[in-house]
Amino acid sequence: MTILTSAANSSHDGLQQLEMRLRRARLGLGVGVLGIVMVFVSFTSAYIVRQGLPTLDPRTNTLVRDWFPLPLPALLFFNTGLLLISSVTMELARRQVARFTTPTRAASIPNVFAGREGTILWLALTAVLGLSFLKGQWTVWREMQASGFYVASSPTSSFVYLLTGTHGVHLLGGIFALLAAGATVLFRRRAESRVVVLDVTAWYWHFMTLLWVYILCLLEFAR
Amino acid sequence: MATGEFAAHEAHAHAAPQGFIRKWVFSLDHKVIGLQYYFLALTAVFVGMFLSLLMRIHLIWPSVSLPLFGEIKPEAYLSLLTMHGTIMVFFVLTTAPQGGFGNYFLPIQIGAADMAFPVINMLSFWVTFLAYIVMLSAFFVTGGAPLHGWTGYPPLSALPSAGPGEGLGADLWVISIALFCIGALMSALNFITTTLDMRARGMSLMRMPLTCWAWFITAIFFVPLVTVNGQLAGHKGGSPLLWQHLFWFFGHPEVYIAILPAMGLCSQLVSVFSRKPIFGYKAMVYAMLSIGIMGFMVWGHHMFMSGMSPYSGFAFSVMTMAIGVPSAIKTFNWLGTLWGGKIRLSSPMLFAIGFVSLFVSGGISGPFLAQPVLDIPLHDTYFVTGHFHLIMGVASIFAATYYWFPKMFGRLMNESLARWHFWFSLVGTYAIFMPMHYLGMAGHPRRYSQLTEVGFLHNLLPLQKFITYVAFITIAGQFIFLFNLFWSMKFGKKASDNPWEATTLEWTTATPPPHDNFAGRTPVIHHGPYEYSVPGEPRDYVMQTDPLTVAVR
Numbered sequence: 001m002t003i004l005t006s007a008a009n010s011s012h013d014g015l016q017q018l019e020m021r022l023r024r025a026r027l028g029l030g031v032g033v034l035g036i037v038m039v040f041v042s043f044t045s046a047y048i049v050r051q052g053l054p055t056l057d058p059r060t061n062t063l064v065r066d067w068f069p070l071p072l073p074a075l076l077f078f079n080t081g082l083l084l085i086s087s088v089t090m091e092l093a094r095r096q097v098a099r100f101t102t103p104t105r106a107a108s109i110p111n112v113f114a115g116r117e118g119t120i121l122w123l124a125l126t127a128v129l130g131l132s133f134l135k136g137q138w139t140v141w142r143e144m145q146a147s148g149f150y151v152a153s154s155p156t157s158s159f160v161y162l163l164t165g166t167h168g169v170h171l172l173g174g175i176f177a178l179l180a181a182g183a184t185v186l187f188r189r190r191a192e193s194r195v196v197v198l199d200v201t202a203w204y205w206h207f208m209t210l211l212w213v214y215i216l217c218l219l220e221f222a223r
Numbered sequence: 224m225a226t227g228e229f230a231a232h233e234a235h236a237h238a239a240p241q242g243f244i245r246k247w248v249f250s251l252d253h254k255v256i257g258l259q260y261y262f263l264a265l266t267a268v269f270v271g272m273f274l275s276l277l278m279r280i281h282l283i284w285p286s287v288s289l290p291l292f293g294e295i296k297p298e299a300y301l302s303l304l305t306m307h308g309t310i311m312v313f314f315v316l317t318t319a320p321q322g323g324f325g326n327y328f329l330p331i332q333i334g335a336a337d338m339a340f341p342v343i344n345m346l347s348f349w350v351t352f353l354a355y356i357v358m359l360s361a362f363f364v365t366g367g368a369p370l371h372g373w374t375g376y377p378p379l380s381a382l383p384s385a386g387p388g389e390g391l392g393a394d395l396w397v398i399s400i401a402l403f404c405i406g407a408l409m410s411a412l413n414f415i416t417t418t419l420d421m422r423a424r425g426m427s428l429m430r431m432p433l434t435c436w437a438w439f440i441t442a443i444f445f446v447p448l449v450t451v452n453g454q455l456a457g458h459k460g461g462s463p464l465l466w467q468h469l470f471w472f473f474g475h476p477e478v479y480i481a482i483l484p485a486m487g488l489c490s491q492l493v494s495v496f497s498r499k500p501i502f503g504y505k506a507m508v509y510a511m512l513s514i515g516i517m518g519f520m521v522w523g524h525h526m527f528m529s530g531m532s533p534y535s536g537f538a539f540s541v542m543t544m545a546i547g548v549p550s551a552i553k554t555f556n557w558l559g560t561l562w563g564g565k566i567r568l569s570s571p572m573l574f575a576i577g578f579v580s581l582f583v584s585g586g587i588s589g590p591f592l593a594q595p596v597l598d599i600p601l602h603d604t605y606f607v608t609g610h611f612h613l614i615m616g617v618a619s620i621f622a623a624t625y626y627w628f629p630k631m632f633g634r635l636m637n638e639s640l641a642r643w644h645f646w647f648s649l650v651g652t653y654a655i656f657m658p659m660h661y662l663g664m665a666g667h668p669r670r671y672s673q674l675t676e677v678g679f680l681h682n683l684l685p686l687q688k689f690i691t692y693v694a695f696i697t698i699a700g701q702f703i704f705l706f707n708l709f710w711s712m713k714f715g716k717k718a719s720d721n722p723w724e725a726t727t728l729e730w731t732t733a734t735p736p737p738h739d740n741f742a743g744r745t746p747v748i749h750h751g752p753y754e755y756s757v758p759g760e761p762r763d764y765v766m767q768t769d770p771l772t773v774a775v776r
Contacts, residue, residue, distance in 0.1 A: 028413075028416045042469065
């Protein structure tokens with residue numbers, strides 16, 4: 001995973017330093033991501049096991065099936081689109097910063113914005129799209145409640161709230177990371193700090209997008 | 224892997240912070256964070272011990288009115304039981320060996336200047352601290368502490384009407400566990416990255432001390448483990464059985480995570496104080512790995528009672544027996560290390576041998592409980608209580624304290640007090656928990672708060688009384704340790720840099736270690752961690768940083 005292919009042009013030490021910090025930060029992120037993956041692996045297994053479990057109906061004293069599939073609001077798919085676009089803008093911001101240290105890698109990116117202003121713009125756009133996604137998810141919850149599906153209404157609905165809510169909380173963490181990245185771009189003078197922070201934020205954000213697509217597929221296809 | 228490591232040390236050559244708050248409270252220094260964890264665990268262990276004492280008093284004198292507490296109601300007994308278990312498992316057994324000693328010594332033992340992410344490290348401690356405060360606060364809210372046991376089985380844990388403490392108290396309990404898991408995850412992230420990426424030159428993975436291996440493996444298994452525990456939140460309208468599965472999928476590896484660092488510490492000490500290389504280094508590493516992996520496949524043995532399919536029961540039983548194999552490998556390797564060694568019976572060694580002894584005694588009853596046929600009558604009895612208390616590896620925490628105290632505080636702990644403490648603890652532990660096995664076989668249920676009204680338990684009451692008396696004495700013995708700890712910080716004999724003549728990196732640096740651990744030097748490692756009594760060497764130990772000689776390569 002070396003992103004620095006040539007170390008000839010700039011100071012060798014600085015690049016080695018950057019590579020080391022980048023590797024370490026990505027390793028740490030990888031471990032964290034693994035943790036989040038495990039949360040959703042366990043949710044998935046509980047979701048699937050719970051589908052097959054009957055419940056005791058106290059009135060008739062018989063085992064009944066209480067798992068009813070829930071129609072997904074169409075807004076969810078619109079939200080998904082927002083998140084996918086935000087991943088693109090995030091990637092643009094990341095490459096914008098990375099190009100300062102790796103001219104070869106980022107040469108193919110269209111030079112729409114240059115310098116810090118450009119990076120900030122892409123980051124801001126990502127944050128706005130992310131917040132719109134969260135607002136959209138909130139609206140979905142309101143719609144579900146309006147049609148009578150509360151958290152404890154049925155095991156199905158509590159899983160929908162659980163999966164979307166947990167993802168939302170993690171995405172909110174991503175928004176905070178975006179804010180931190182923005183502050184780094186604005187106030188940190190060292191290019192390598194910008195590269196590391198942007199890099200980790202971007203990979204986390206992409207992971208959030210991927211995770212959401214997975215959750216949507218789970219809710220859509222495994223019900 | 225080795226490239227860039229030098230840059231790492233330059234990047235970390237930060238100046239030591241000066242102000243009190245940055246230095247001791249919100250410190251980024253892994254050594255201070257380690258001490259913070261250690262003292263958190265120390266307060267927790269005394270709280271947990273005090274709770275157990277209240278339980279023991281209630282068991283044999285149910286109607287006695289205690290000063291400040293009054294009479295202990297049966298519900299209050301269950302609260303004590305819950306909080307004792309939770310505090311001991313999470314805030315002592317998980318916190319002291321991993322958070323405390325791991326934070327302090329892992330970076331030093333691999334030759335790093337600090338953890339990979341010092342800020343996350345600091346956060347992990349403060350989140351754990353918050354979790355501890357939230358847990359304790361459950362005592363003071365309406366209804367008091369929860370009474371569903373540390374396992375939190377529903378429906379008892381899910382319905383506020385189940386009893387006092389199952390409302391707000393249970394909520395606080397869940398929040399505290401969730402916080403604890405977040406803290407543990409951040410800590411694990413640091414342990415893994417540090418071990419993989421920050422080892423000094425020459426410190427290959429197979430040259431790491433076994434303590435580092437233990438901390439590393441523990442951290443790896445922490446990641447899936449604590450996050451699975453996110454399930455705590457997901458239990459609405461669910462099934463009690465599903466909860467049991469999920470809880471034990473978390474809970475069983477959790478107890479192995481408590482034992483793994485203890486095993487690493489024990490391996491280290493047995494080698495140092497036998498003046499012999501550890502017997503079967505690689506076998507030790509692989510045994511720890513397989514204990515960690517298999518720990519995830521045996522959760523069902525806590526649930527033989529749940530009416531699971533006999534086939535699943537059989538599978539879990541076989542897996543559980545199989546985990547005895549790596550455990551036995553470790554035990555035999557410890558014994559093999561002791562065999563023919565020039566044993567120095569200093570206090571750390573006493574406790575390490577004590578750990579081996581308790582581990583074997585507690586472990587032997589494991590295969591009994593691993594069989595569904597035997598587990599069904601024994602499961603809800605004192606047999607299980609005896610089994611897990613013996614095996615939980617507390618002796619190893621004491622051993623590590625006596626071993627590393629000179630490095631942490633620059634002074635030696637008082638040796639005679641340490642010996643008194645050892646004999647009080649060892650004899651006390653056996654005298655408390657061995658009779659419990661008998662109680663269990665006689666059919667004495669655990670978790671019951673009232674014994675006096677049940678006919679067949681009446682004859683067992685003298686044994687319960689004996690256990691309580693011994694508990695008093697053993698707890699009194701722990702104050703010897705507490706006194707020794709604080710007294711030696713101030714008045715102990717000054718320690719040299721390497722008082723135990725050990726080989727690992729923490730003993731090459733000053734005592735206590737400087738802020739960046741090696742005072743600007745970057746250690747280069749030439750040897751494995753257990754080069755003791757090498758023929759042809761002038762001393763009977765070769766430090767890991769010693770240059771290559773003819774005798775050792």
